[in-house]
Amino acid sequence: MVLKRFAELSTPLVADACMRAGVGLRVAPAGVVGVVPGGRVAGRVLPVRHYGSVDVFLEAYGAAAPGDVLVIDNGGRTDEACVGDLAVLEARAAGIAGVVVWGLHRDTPELVEIGLPVFSYGSLPLGPLRLDGREPEALATARFGPHLVSAADAVFADADGVLFVPGARLDEVLETAAGIARTERSQAERIRSGDTLRRQTSFEEFLERRAADPGYSFRQHLRRVGGAIEE
Template sequence: MRDAFAELSTPLVADACVRLDVPLRVAPPGIAAVVPGQRLAGRVLPARHYGSVDVFLEALGNAGPGDVLVVDNGGRVDEACVGDLMVLEAVAAGLAGLVIWGLHRDTPELVEIGLPVFSYGSYPPGPVRLAEAERSALVSARFGTHLVDASDIVFADGDGVLFVPVDRSDEVLATADRIRRTERDQADRIRAGQTLREQTGFADYLARRAEDPAYSFRRHLRRIGGAIEE
């Protein structure tokens, strides 16, 4: 999965989801890599946090190589729920990385460890609360408005984080790659002197729209094989 995602991006995956009518499940804005430029892809390993790391340790006992620990801390910004010891433990378990709906701490140590970690940012204090865990604590995780579990793949890079069902991931990645190749060709042609307006027959689009106000640019792009809006 990481190899297939290597030349792609979350915007391309998102566009592919739109094109294929796959539900678009994107993490809230602001989730970013501790080390800029890091990226990851892997099966979701869910864990809901209640104030203690025991839920993470239990989750890692069920981890497969390349999984991504998806931590549901309710988007809290009053405590950090993951630090260096847990990230080291994730490395030992063979995880591809962590995605946290919340905050992390021990930033210098996480940078040194090097495992991709995505969160809202850093915060010194850890949790002082201890709530009762739900029965589904290791079955699914909330991330913003979305509920994810082991039937999902998580993709993360500099533009954000999104989730795709495992059973749709191959076609989503294949479509994202086709969009990438089309857009790279368009970019090369702009650099060579052919404007995007020329490539997309924009004058023709304006003429068609004048005759038919319902004729959208997205419809026009699909007719000519463009890909810049999806």
């Protein structure tokens, strides 16, 4: 299960792993946060586009597999909340692991009580006052910022934000992220024990090499010495 594999990781680690593995980064625009601080979720994308009515969510739930994450495309709108307590309760009943919204939510106290991870750009009391025409792709793809996602993708969300990874590269990315995590944990423990990061990364050597070769980057150096500060 994707969420179980994500338990010891984070979105920054997954992002670094994508860069190391050459997987194109699809990171949501900054500002998406969990309704409950510290919440996190990961799973296959269950895409849906919102047009002003909850019916499209209910239809999407019929195709959900346990552990899917509902990714709602509401165009990043800030003039309405597109999801609330009843839709989230029904999502939980359908076996969905969490909800990620390109837009706003409402019913915050009820969502906290329900406990299903919900990520959005914030809350607003007002629900939709519109009913737009439905696109053929309503249940096939969802936009999230500049990115288009589908059930062929996995989504990861935590306190640092949201990103998407192609399902076909998921195992590779998660294995790479786990390796980076091990390296970073080791580096952190060594810093706490008095072995500075500058010494661990042979920073003086880097400065000398850069002086001789201005094109020598710190990222190149880190890869040569086995560091994992940045990609």
